[in-house]
Amino acid sequence: MIGNPRTFWLALLSAAAVLGAAAVIGPVLGLVAVAVFAGVTALVHAGGLIRLALRIHRGRRDFGPCRGAGFLGMGALVTGAGVAATGLPWLDPGPIAAATTLLAAPAYLAGLLLLPGTAPTLGARLRRLLDGAGIGVSLLYCAWVFTLGRSSPGTAPLRLAVALTGCVAVAVAVVTGLRAVRHRPAALGCSGGAALSIVGVSGYALLLLGHDRTWLGAPGAAPAGLVAAGLAMVAGPFLLAAGARRAGDEPTRPHAADEDGSFAGYPLLLVPALLAVVVSAWHLLTGGRFDETSVALGIAAFGALAVREVLAAWDIRRYAQTLAGREARFRTLVAGSTDVAIVLDAGLVVRWQSPAAARQFGLSDQDALGRPLTDLLHPADAAPVAAALRAVLDGCQHTLVQARLRDGFGRWRDTESTVIDQRAAPEVGGLVVHVRDIGDRAQLQRTLHEVTWTDDRTGLANRRRFVAAAEEACRDARPGSLLALELDRFESVADLHGPSVAGAVLIEAARRLRAAAGRDDLPARLGAAGFAVLTDAPIVQAFALATRIATALAEPFQLPGHTVHLAAEVGVADLLGAGNAEEALRHADVARRRARQLARGGAGGRVECYDKSFETALVRRTEIEQQLPGVIGRGELDVAFQPIADLATRQPVGAEALLRWRHPRLGTVPPAEFLPIAEELGGGIADEIGEWVLHRACRQLSCWRRDGRDLWMSVNVSARQLAGEGWLAAVATAVDTHCVPAEAIVVEVAEAALPDDAFAVEQLAGLRALGVRTALDHFGTGPTALAHLRRLPIDVLKIDQALFNEPPGRRGAATPIVDVVVGLSRRLGIDVIACGLETQSHADVVRAAGCALGQGFLISPPDHAEHVEAYLERHRTPLLGN
Template sequence: MPTSIVLPAAGALLLTAGLTGLFGVPGLPAQAAAGGAIVLVTAQAAGALIRRALQIHAATRTFGPCRGAGLLGMGAVTAGCTVLGVLLTPPGVREHLAMGGLVASALVYLSGIILMPGAATTVPARLRRGIDGAGVGTSLAFAAYLIPGDEPMPPAALAATLLAAAALSVIVITALRVTTYRPAAWLCGTGAVAAILGLGGIVHYAYEGNPYVLLGSTLVVAAGPLVAAAGARRSAQGPTPPPAGTPESVLSGYPVLAVPMLIALGSAVYHLLAGHTFDTRAVLLGLSIIPCVVLREILAVVDIRRYSRRLAAQEAQFRSLVSGANDLTLMLGTDLVVRWQSPAAARLFGLSDAEVVGHSFAALLHPDDRSDVVSALHEVLEEPPGDRPPLVTARLRDGYGAWRDTESTISDQRGVPEVNALVVHVRDVGDRVALQRQLHEVAYTDQITGLPNRREIMRTLAAQRAVPGHTGALLVIELLGIADISDQRGRETADALLVEAGRRLRTLLTPDDLPGRLGGGEFAVLTVQGPVLAYALGTRLLTVLTAPYQLPGTIVDLHVSIGLAEVGSSSSSSIDEVLNRADLARRRARQQGPDRIEWYDSYLEEQLVRRMDVEREIVGVIERRELDLVYQPILSLPDRTTAGVEALLRWRNPALGTVHPGELLPVAEDIGVLPEIGTWVLSTALRQLADWTPGYPALTLTVNVSPRELAVPDFVHRVAAMLNAHGIAPERLCMEVAEDRIPDDMPSVVTQFAKLRALGVRTAIDDFGAGQASLAQLRRMPVDMLKVDGELISRPVDPESGGQPLIDVIVGLGRRLGLEIVAERLETTEQVREAVRAGLARGQGFRLSRPAPAERVEAFLTEPTTLS
């Protein structure tokens, strides 16, 4: 068994035997042995307390925190020695020893409790504890003095009782008011109270000699230090703050000052009812309670004044902080009515208390933002408080009637009794919002036209495609020739054209449509209309954007190409693919000719991919020797003999296969290699004609040429040089231009044709009748030959000639102008017979002869063709 249990039990047994004479044990030795056992127990407890004091000193290197445990240990030693002395000393001495030990132990225990961690930490607090204890102790002593009746209490006993009662009161009050280390303080206080009460019983034994009182008191004195030692061990576990929501201490909410008065009053009433009188000691003892109460009241007044000054200072600090803050603080009740606003309201927002306090917070918000903010407030009221207060943005009306952009945080402080409200911190973010708008304008607006830029178009396109069921279209618009205008007339003129084009775009669009500039001369329109209506919108845009641009000092005409692609939320394509599709359609429209709109589809993409392949492969085609010429004979229709040949270009590429001129030449013209290819074609055809000349000296050669080739300044000189190099007479060469290509550059064609005729080279118009102004411009053209399509020959009636076939009209016109008429693309026997009937001398076509390589044409030249 532990020593702390064995020794008190052995001491109690010895003491009982000595007092009662059990087992024949002499009284004094037994009492001495019992006293020794008690001393050992208290010494053991004192040792534990002193060791704890040394541990605290080793940890803190100071004597302050360890004094409490050390004094409790000294109190235990004092109590044990007092018990041993009372047991060993004779009557007459033991009374004074007992009272002295009681007073000494009470003072030491009292000092230890006050100096324990978590107890009274300041001198004023210790003074208040002492006065409270003195008041309660005096009232207890007063009661103890009156209750025995008329028998007076000895002065020494009365003084010891007063001191012991005061010490007990102070110990109890201090232990109960401890906030931290509460379990340790309560255990130490309980041990100290037990030891003092036990010593009080020893004093009673010293006066009365009751052995049973001695036995019980001794055990209590021995148990007190053990309990105090347990409390000291608990203090080693660290501070133990009270649970949240509990009072600061047990006695913090009770009027301790009323306790002495109640005890004294109760004792006095009991004494009078018992028929006793008050002697001088009783009166003085009762009056001594008054100074304690007065002193406590004085200390309370001093504390109140000090706390008042502190609260006033804190309130002033709070007001200065709130008034000088850049946030407006509002307190809202659960009904969202403003209960208080910070003084900064007038300075920041011009809002007075009369305009805000007592009114609904929602009334201050913009109608468009009100529902969102109210919903956020209700969510805060319904949900438990979170770690991060919610942030809401809204426009708030200030005291001048203007709307301010604000940002507010909402904090639920209903759990704080002094607040019990929602606290809203409102901050004016108008400058930041204005800066964000400016940054948005810089980042998402074109600086020349003021229209949204590519980034804004893409952002809006992504937002629209995120809406389920959305349908719309994207139109990509290119103003052709802007770069040339900038180079020729200056950047200012080009910018003025872009600004005017942007203005025209806006005039045709609805508020739901978004115009924008992609860069350069490219614009875009993102419309919410379906593809069909978007196509109609694109047609109207063509009309508006191609109208002449009236600028200061000049008028500019622009051509426009528009591509259209569908926009749908169900499409699996990305926004970049939508833009690429619209751009592909725009490129296709540009290839097809100016002022066109194209609708993207998969076939169009195939054509564009094919064109890109052609553009990639056409570079270096002559060096790779992939070009070839085939020749189609031109027959004399009356006798079916070969009068000439037309050179036709073919491109045989390993990756693309055979590419015909209709696909090859437009690409060559766009990328600028057509003059080089045209020179190769003419040189190769003349070389072949030179090879045929010995056998067929009258054979003619027809070569196609484009207006862009004719526009080369030295074109005629190069033709003359090649004719001389191959020894070919100029009249055997015929240069022809397709009629639908002539309007592109009429003056250049007329000039160059005139120079070719002056050289002796014959000129011709191919596909005559396909143009819009063929007959009107025919007189201006220096040509020798008209080539008429077989479809035109097969037309039976000319509505403008009173029922005469159209071919007869053309033949008659040609004869009056001195022009030779040649039929081409004769595909059927009926077309050949109609050409013969109309009096045409020459013709060509699949029905007469197909294009073939030079070696096959040589065999054809010797065999006249007959119709079946």
């Protein structure tokens, strides 16, 4: 480690060796001892400094922090090598020592100026050099006039170069250490070590360059200069190492004016400049003459001083501009602030207040300055505020106080103040109190309370207030009920009539809801068109209340220029059946959604009470909605086939493709359950499923017909799918893709789902134009009259079991009805198929009426294609071409 006890003892032993050599073994051997011990000491510490630089570079991966230690190490390395070389007997030690000084001094200075915290900017380093140059040249000038100028001309230039380099380098090192911005202990150690090393090596060189070197061969002790130079060269590297060891200490905080190092060292030029003037005057008075060297040194010192003056003037001007800008910003911030800032002294007397005091409280400086702050406060608040302020004076970091302050008009104003102790800041020197007017806070809190608990559009309670009231009722186990409702088709009102009409509808709906509810009931708006009522009535009375509300909301909304017809399904839940408000609200919403499902297609306004089975059904429906997307890709759909046979011969003539969804968790989901949900979800899911079934049916029919079976295939289609623009093209594509005759495909649509409009007739006619036959399924369960069969372009009529299922004790009652349907169909050229044949009596009834074809469990249940093929084999299906 650099600067550790081992290096300390090395330096101490080296110093002892230098002294002993100089005092005991004579000048020549003393010179060799100085060269050896001083050189070895410098080389050891040079190695430590270079290792430190490398370690810093490896740790930070950057050349910036390690450059200072590296250059100091290079300087110590040059010093050690050069001084050690002067001890060689075959070399002239004088020029070697001079070269060592000229090379080592710049390395030391570069290392000092690049140390962290000494000179942070390039401008600061230039100022350090100018400061040192001015001081060093001035001191050399004084020395030259007295002593050095009297040397012999032969050695004067080299000695002058060494002396100039040494003086300037030492001065720069001292200025750099004294004016370090941060890490001052480390900088002082390194600068002291560099200065000692430069003093030692330059003094050593000057001693060896002297013309009178007879002391080298004279007996006795070595000159005192040699001893001093040797001690300096031994102590210098040790101080360098000790300073580098403290480079990791906590950095000191510089003054704002010295932060970039611009002003550092400037006042130090005054003393050497005055000394140079005094020496010059004394020299002239004593009759001395100035040679060229002294004149050149004087001019150099004056030039360095002049340049430093210019830079100092520029620094002062720039710093003054910075201070002026900061003051202007501070004044702007304080003047424009809405908070009032007051500065108090230790006696709590107002010493300064910001301009905002006059704007905010009407307090002029005459009203406040020089008075205790407590004189401006309400008597009831003065003592607590004074206690809080004294607590801050006693060491509390900051505090928050509230008090009533008398303004300039004599009124009491509610205020809130934060107090910060700024006595340590010389610019402030007191307690800073930031005062804010909070007189409007109470009114604001009341307003916020109203906004928090009330719906801003309708004036009803909002969801937060409603949930809080319901939660309280559940917690207290009070009997009561909760009603949830939502206006149907409300979104279309805004789309058709604009947001203003929609807002008026909401306001009118809220008025009707408030009028229908009881005096102790709590109506609320929960969402865009969602409302709720909290009542203490039991479930039966709550049902009656829900009915009144649904009736009131079903009345037309008569608005200026508009009449809006809406309805609302209402769900009712018992509070005692729920654990908390959210659960009760969920129960009511489940009942409301159940009411909407049951009212779909009707007039609306239905009321339902919560039942647990509703929630089970809702969960199942939600699960189906989530699982329907991607059902084809997962391979969960399947198609079963049910044969259609001739009732007389029991020979199969066709089959019906029946969709099945086999879900791994939900089990088998019937089409009647999931197809309406698929149509409601949209996104083409229902169309995708319908086309998939169509292609599966055509592919299976194509396979059977390739095997020579003369069959046709019927496929069910919903009314929405039939009305789709791409359905006819999808049917044509399926027929062409699987190469089946168009007349072998029968498209079935249920009678109850068939829309009574011209477009449906047009779509059925389009299927006929493709060659595809059409069928009306489950005839007898819908509103289609027999007379309407004449205008419907259908080829097959599939009568429902409801037409031929005879009531008990009325045998033969169904035969005339079926006979009429079959007779009319035969005259219209429509084939009739009896669906749902389950018993032989069913077959007898339809056969007696003249129906030739039938379908049902009596003939064969729906099954997979391979099982149906086995049925076809058993009944010897006629082969094509036979």
